[in-house]
Amino acid sequence: MSENNYPIGTQGTPWNDKDKQCWFNLQTIKRSYQSEVVTLINELDNDFEVEQYGALSFDPTRYPLFIIKSKQWASNKPNILITGGVHGYETSGVHGALHFMKTLGMKYAKEFNLLVAPCISPWGYETINRWNPAAIDPNRSFYSPSPAPESAALINYIKAQNIPLLAHIDLHETTDTDNSEFRPALAARDGKVNTNWNIPDGFYLVADSNKPEPQFQKAIIDTVANVTQIAPSDENNQLIGVPLEQHGVINYAARELGLCMGFTDAQYVTTTEVYPDSPTATDELCITAQVAAIKGALDHLLTK
Numbered sequence: 112m113s114e115n116n117y118p119i120g121t122q123g124t125p126w127n128d129k130d131k132q133c134w135f136n137l138q139t140i141k142r143s144y145q146s147e148v149v150t151l152i153n154e155l156d157n158d159f160e161v162e163q164y165g166a167l168s169f170d171p172t173r174y175p176l177f178i179i180k181s182k183q184w185a186s187n188k189p190n191i192l193i194t195g196g197v198h199g200y201e202t203s204g205v206h207g208a209l210h211f212m213k214t215l216g217m218k219y220a221k222e223f224n225l226l227v228a229p230c231i232s233p234w235g236y237e238t239i240n241r242w243n244p245a246a247i248d249p250n251r252s253f254y255s256p257s258p259a260p261e262s263a264a265l266i267n268y269i270k271a272q273n274i275p276l277l278a279h280i281d282l283h284e285t286t287d288t289d290n291s292e293f294r295p296a297l298a299a300r301d302g303k304v305n306t307n308w309n310i311p312d313g314f315y316l317v318a319d320s321n322k323p324e325p326q327f328q329k330a331i332i333d334t335v336a337n338v339t340q341i342a343p344s345d346e347n348n349q350l351i352g353v354p355l356e357q358h359g360v361i362n363y364a365a366r367e368l369g370l371c372m373g374f375t376d377a378q379y380v381t382t383t384e385v386y387p388d389s390p391t392a393t394d395e396l397c398i399t400a401q402v403a404a405i406k407g408a409l410d411h412l413l414t415k
Contacts, residue, residue: 120302123302135246194281205282207385211406228265235249280381284384310388312343316404318360338396379408
């Protein structure tokens with residue numbers, strides 16, 4: 112546990128609108144959503160349908176929202192949702208989703224109807240941020256009515272499709288900046304004392320405690336283990352303060368917490384967590400781990 116020395120607000124007092132505006136004024140653009148993400152989405156246009164499902168009202172021209180869909184849609188195929196960039200700073204989630212579609216999408220589209228939203232929070236991507244411009248965490252906002260436009264746009268789109276989802280795979284990272292920036296900011300925003308967690312050294316999964324599907328999670332872990340390290344538990348047999356359910360897997364109450372993986376009725380859901388700050392990690396390895404996680408999930412579903 113550490114004191115809150117965050118430079119915004121008054122310790123012990125939740126932020127007011129002035130504090131949130133002060134936080135927003137400190138954010139800067141560090142990379143380009145259009146050149147790094149949208150160009151890659153457009154490159155998939157020949158093999159898949161690329162559909163704009165919304166735009167951030169904060170700057171709709173700069174931040175359109177896209178979903179990539181199977182062209183060979185068939186009612187007898189299971190429907191799979193893959194999401195990335197709910198937290199814009201978690202880079203391999205965005206590029207893992209795109210790389211999967213580029214390299215393996217056509218293969219798996221023969222067996223599944225694929226829906227892929229690779230970058231749900233494009234402003235967060237550009238500012239390398241966990242929150243949106245209003246200092247709201249989209250991954251605690253997947254409920255209706257949602258306070259986060261990023262979350263609301265995807266909820267409304269999926270609801271409008273009116274299709275049953277078999278699985279939802281949500282791609283994330285756990286980074287050192289969770290402790291150095293984002294958890295201190297969260298404590299300051301909410302007027303609480305910051306409590307950091309141990310950053311797991313490797314890949315792990317967060318399953319939904321209401322539908323954990325342990326064999327599904329294990330299949331993903333076994334596949335990812337071929338390309339990168341699975342995070343060992345800490346001395347308390349926990350990851351990020353949560354008891355281990357099985358090797359590399361913890362459970363959260365996804366819907367109750369407003370997590371992206373919990374907003375649908377899909378039977379099989381998981382949140383991946385890659386550790387990009389490991390001395391052995393590279394950008395390419397993190398992306399490869401995300402692709403392996405999707406592959407492990409879909410290969411398991413093919414056996415059902």
